[in-house]
Amino acid sequence: MARRRKPKLFNCEILNGPFNKEEQEEYDRKVCKALATALHRSLEPEEFDSLIENLRQAL
Structure with missing residues (x-):
């Protein structure tokens, strides 16, 4: 089983x-x-649209 690399910070x-x-x-x-x-770049289109909608509702 391959080990996953820890992302760099x-x-x-x-x-x-x-x-x-x-x-x-x-x-x-x-x-x-x-x-x-x-x-x-990191989110799927549906996730990105959901994030935008949540931010609009928060304002």
């Missing part, structure tokens, strides 16, 4: 954080886009 440290409101908004957009891309 990456650590991240932000060196130059946002200094003003505009930089913070741009940073937030980039983070949201990266998260959305990761979710879209």
Whole structure:
């Protein structure tokens, strides 16, 4: 029986954080886009649609 590999966890440290409101908004957009891309690639279409619907209801 083959052993499953444990997924790697990456650590991240932000060196130059946002200094003003505009930089913070741009940073937030980039983070949201990266998260959305990761979710879209990892979930089945039905799961992704369900997640979106649950988030809409939560708002």
